[in-house]
Amino acid sequence: MQRTITFTAPANGKMRDILRNRFSARFCTFLKGEEGRILHCGTPATGRTPVKKGEEITVRFLEEVKPPKTVCPLPLSVLYEDEDIIAVHKPRGVASLSTFGYESRNLISALFARNPHYNYHVVTRLDKDTEGVVLVAKSGVVHSLLQSLGGELKKIYLARAEGVISAPFTVDAPIARGEDVTRVVSVQGQRAITRFAPLKTDVASTLVAALPVTGRTHQIRLHLAHAGHAAVGDTLYGKGVGAYNSGQRLACYLLCFPHPVTGEKVQIVANAPSFFGEECALPLAEKLLSLF
Numbered sequence: 001m002q003r004t005i006t007f008t009a010p011a012n013g014k015m016r017d018i019l020r021n022r023f024s025a026r027f028c029t030f031l032k033g034e035e036g037r038i039l040h041c042g043t044p045a046t047g048r049t050p051v052k053k054g055e056e057i058t059v060r061f062l063e064e065v066k067p068p069k070t071v072c073p074l075p076l077s078v079l080y081e082d083e084d085i086i087a088v089h090k091p092r093g094v095a096s097l098s099t100f101g102y103e104s105r106n107l108i109s110a111l112f113a114r115n116p117h118y119n120y121h122v123v124t125r126l127d128k129d130t131e132g133v134v135l136v137a138k139s140g141v142v143h144s145l146l147q148s149l150g151g152e153l154k155k156i157y158l159a160r161a162e163g164v165i166s167a168p169f170t171v172d173a174p175i176a177r178g179e180d181v182t183r184v185v186s187v188q189g190q191r192a193i194t195r196f197a198p199l200k201t202d203v204a205s206t207l208v209a210a211l212p213v214t215g216r217t218h219q220i221r222l223h224l225a226h227a228g229h230a231a232v233g234d235t236l237y238g239k240g241v242g243a244y245n246s247g248q249r250l251a252c253y254l255l256c257f258p259h260p261v262t263g264e265k266v267q268i269v270a271n272a273p274s275f276f277g278e279e280c281a282l283p284l285a286e287k288l289l290s291l292f
């Protein structure tokens with residue numbers, strides 16, 4: 001695959017200044033790394049190349065497409081897409097990546113079946129039975145740029161938590177591997193921080209928003225349970241019953257981040273999670289951003 005961006009210079013100046021005004025700082029740093037990525041009127045250029053207003057500038061990078069071992073079409077709800085990224089609403093029961101038992105029923109396989117011209121890399125992975133927004137890069141370059149965003153990539157989840165929660169709280173508790181697939185709070189683990197805010201309470205549970213400051217496996221579910229408010233239906237850390245990982249009321253609802261190429265703000269809202277109903281609407285997304 002070849003990603004090519006062509007535009008005309010808006011003013012006279014050095015190439016580096018024109019690129020900085022159009023692309024993100026991270027992408028400009030990437031462009032410095034290999035000769036031939038920047039063309040000025042069809043000729044390889046550098047950041048020092050003088051450019052006149054109206055002259056053509058081309059930015060490009062090449063990458064070999066590597067298809068997954070198994071390709072399987074699945075219905076996909078696309079929330080956002082451009083040449084560099086795609087975001088879909090992942091339903092419960094679909095894996096983000098190819099794992100044992102889900103070599104075909106996963107997002108990478110489904111995306112490649114939909115359009116085989118890109119290398120897809122999951123950026124915000126979700127457990128198989130957690131639904132919501134999953135962000136996917138269409139190239140290794142963009143994947144690397146998104147991974148370097150750190151806290152600039154804001155992920156806000158919604159969860160139905162056991163019990164009544166009346167005030168915001170933060171859990172700062174290290175997470176380590178437990179037995180089998182579980183995780184445990186342990187001083188020997190890696191530091192993990194999650195911020196929670198209640199949105200709506202009923203007799204037995206509370207709809208909460210969660211912002212994971214760090215990104216550990218099962219972090220939100222484990223931190224809720226550690227605080228005495230496990231996710232409703234959670235079979236690993238709560239009172240849920242049934243098959244492993246089959247029923248936690250948890251969804252990634254909102255992603256907000258600077259575009260890895262242009263630097264422009266991107267905000268992606270999930271479809272209404274299957275277990276929340278009328279509480280999920282665009283005004284809720286704005287409220288969540290104000291909370292965190």
